[in-house]
Amino acid sequence: MRETVNIQVDLGARSYPITIGAGILGSIGARVASLGGSHRVGVVTDSTVRGLYADDVLRSLRAASLDPALVEVADGEESKSLASLSFLYDRFLEAGLDRRSTVIALGGGVIGDLAGFAAATFLRGVPFIQVPTTLLAQVDSSVGGKTGVNLPQGKNLVGAFYQPRLVWIDVLTLTTLPQRQVRAGLAEVIKYGAILSAELFEYLERSLDRLLGLEDEALVNVVGDCCRLKASVVSEDERESGLRAILNFGHTLGHALEQMTDYRRYLHGEAVAVGMVFAARLSAERGLCPVDVATRIERLVERAGLPSRLPGGLSADSLLRAVGADKKIQDGKVRFVGLQSIGKTCFVDLAGAEILHHAEAASVAA
Amino acid sequence: MRETVNIQVDLGARSYPITIGAGILGSIGARVASLGGSHRVGVVTDSTVRGLYADDVLRSLRAASLDPALVEVADGEESKSLASLSFLYDRFLEAGLDRRSTVIALGGGVIGDLAGFAAATFLRGVPFIQVPTTLLAQVDSSVGGKTGVNLPQGKNLVGAFYQPRLVWIDVLTLTTLPQRQVRAGLAEVIKYGAILSAELFEYLERSLDRLLGLEDEALVNVVGDCCRLKASVVSEDERESGLRAILNFGHTLGHALEQMTDYRRYLHGEAVAVGMVFAARLSAERGLCPVDVATRIERLVERAGLPSRLPGGLSADSLLRAVGADKKIQDGKVRFVGLQSIGKTCFVDLAGAEILHHAEAASVAA
Numbered sequence: 001m002r003e004t005v006n007i008q009v010d011l012g013a014r015s016y017p018i019t020i021g022a023g024i025l026g027s028i029g030a031r032v033a034s035l036g037g038s039h040r041v042g043v044v045t046d047s048t049v050r051g052l053y054a055d056d057v058l059r060s061l062r063a064a065s066l067d068p069a070l071v072e073v074a075d076g077e078e079s080k081s082l083a084s085l086s087f088l089y090d091r092f093l094e095a096g097l098d099r100r101s102t103v104i105a106l107g108g109g110v111i112g113d114l115a116g117f118a119a120a121t122f123l124r125g126v127p128f129i130q131v132p133t134t135l136l137a138q139v140d141s142s143v144g145g146k147t148g149v150n151l152p153q154g155k156n157l158v159g160a161f162y163q164p165r166l167v168w169i170d171v172l173t174l175t176t177l178p179q180r181q182v183r184a185g186l187a188e189v190i191k192y193g194a195i196l197s198a199e200l201f202e203y204l205e206r207s208l209d210r211l212l213g214l215e216d217e218a219l220v221n222v223v224g225d226c227c228r229l230k231a232s233v234v235s236e237d238e239r240e241s242g243l244r245a246i247l248n249f250g251h252t253l254g255h256a257l258e259q260m261t262d263y264r265r266y267l268h269g270e271a272v273a274v275g276m277v278f279a280a281r282l283s284a285e286r287g288l289c290p291v292d293v294a295t296r297i298e299r300l301v302e303r304a305g306l307p308s309r310l311p312g313g314l315s316a317d318s319l320l321r322a323v324g325a326d327k328k329i330q331d332g333k334v335r336f337v338g339l340q341s342i343g344k345t346c347f348v349d350l351a352g353a354e355i356l357h358h359a360e361a362a363s364v365a366a
Numbered sequence: 367m368r369e370t371v372n373i374q375v376d377l378g379a380r381s382y383p384i385t386i387g388a389g390i391l392g393s394i395g396a397r398v399a400s401l402g403g404s405h406r407v408g409v410v411t412d413s414t415v416r417g418l419y420a421d422d423v424l425r426s427l428r429a430a431s432l433d434p435a436l437v438e439v440a441d442g443e444e445s446k447s448l449a450s451l452s453f454l455y456d457r458f459l460e461a462g463l464d465r466r467s468t469v470i471a472l473g474g475g476v477i478g479d480l481a482g483f484a485a486a487t488f489l490r491g492v493p494f495i496q497v498p499t500t501l502l503a504q505v506d507s508s509v510g511g512k513t514g515v516n517l518p519q520g521k522n523l524v525g526a527f528y529q530p531r532l533v534w535i536d537v538l539t540l541t542t543l544p545q546r547q548v549r550a551g552l553a554e555v556i557k558y559g560a561i562l563s564a565e566l567f568e569y570l571e572r573s574l575d576r577l578l579g580l581e582d583e584a585l586v587n588v589v590g591d592c593c594r595l596k597a598s599v600v601s602e603d604e605r606e607s608g609l610r611a612i613l614n615f616g617h618t619l620g621h622a623l624e625q626m627t628d629y630r631r632y633l634h635g636e637a638v639a640v641g642m643v644f645a646a647r648l649s650a651e652r653g654l655c656p657v658d659v660a661t662r663i664e665r666l667v668e669r670a671g672l673p674s675r676l677p678g679g680l681s682a683d684s685l686l687r688a689v690g691a692d693k694k695i696q697d698g699k700v701r702f703v704g705l706q707s708i709g710k711t712c713f714v715d716l717a718g719a720e721i722l723h724h725a726e727a728a729s730v731a732a
Contacts, residue, residue, distance in 0.1 A: 147488060160526060
């Protein structure tokens, strides 16, 4: 095992460490055992990740005298449902998990959100560990304690803030991730640089090719930086009452785009990429930041192979509805996270007509 | 409105007040409005309580410029299910509740547990208010933050610790409660005296008839005392890691009795009454407390019209299984909460044979 990066998420009694390394998946057993709890643990994964990594994890847990029960759900967003939740409760009971049993989420964001919510609510809460295997989950959803499922009426309508005891990140799992998903994960990486760290942003500008080539050291560095940045935001605002809102940079428009295209056309990170370029250009056009800031973001997004412009042909009505449905309306205006410089955010409140004006300027036809 | 009693549950950022009075139900609107939040609120109740008290509550909320949506579930324990939870989410969305909308539980323990868990998880948590209308809910389940639902495999297997913003108790709602339920609620009242307060216990010995006669002043006093006692325990041990276990006095055997009789023969408080007398006699027989302690508890339980003995004809096997399934096993023994004196608890660990010995001595045939 190479060197690992350790980050502490500081949340008082709910503090926890994040460990990031290359090739550490097979060492998880001893770490889980060191946290105490009962021998019986639940490992939740999906059909794809099961075939790739479940054996390594189970073997390591058994070697540490733990007794893991594997619970598999179908691949994909459809598993983030109340039906899957009920399925997990049944499997947990069958497997004999008790109040001191740890639930381990092995997979991407869907698995982390679903298994985390199950852990938050099974027997009113059992210990939980995140083992994210996608770049998006490693830099974003596995840190911060947001868990939940979707309802037919919308995404993430049910859930809990529930902190894991440990996040265990092996960047080698990214080598089996489809290239498109790596790129989509990079959108969130770019976001952290844009809103919180000029240094990370400059590193990305210099080292994007090494990241796209999945070089261990670059990945460990960058995933570590992102986790550190997210941890500092989450520590100050665990339940998303204020500061945490800056993490929505690119997300107001991004969510709207995903929704308008029925979550089929864009991966989350791709929609966020469009949203970030939109928000940066908007900031520049309003004189909130130099034009160069928007240009650098657009260039980095494009180098990462991500879309930077809104698609043509969006109906104004559906765009406004989708942005308005984003629950960020303040006094009739929609609040966007904008930039003052690379690493520094501000808020921009736009009325409907202003949104349409900027959206037109930022669409592919422009 | 007569004088009210106000108690603060001290849980740091999650602290909240309990207000107890006679005839205060129709004044809830102004109090809810004073907590802030959005105008749209959800009121969850059952079919029985709806007919009795929903109008008063809705009128008071509307008079305070709030916009309540009433959500009704069927009467009874069957409503504490994942299906009801899903139903509540749908109704909340239909009613347009948002992250700042308060959910009010108007009813007994089933409604409080169900609506509380829905509030804990809808949009990852919205403000929650308990308006308990049964004695059991007023002195026990509405205070402490335990919420949840049952699974077919067992009770309370899914849930969350989620504190309300306010508990609003009108003892006049007890006038419409069936007498049997009043008596069952008194079992938990007796429990607080037995484990935490000789003063309360003596008051009950003096004033039981006034309580059974539902005299306002006695009810406000006693409900206030119980809430104060439970609040102090909960403040020290929010998530049931230690001290809170003393609240299980009478519950180890009580739960077993409920389970063995399919939750049909005993109301919860009735089973707890049998369990308390069992635990007190057990304590006396083991020399942990004077015999007089057990005698006083037995006498008060019987004066309250509650059962004090185990039914004859219980199978030893099923009793042991039911007690063992209570998740309180330590090193092969089952832990009971016992008494050293009125107001002072201790733990008693019993092996299977000892449990059967004491159970035989405490059954109706003895």
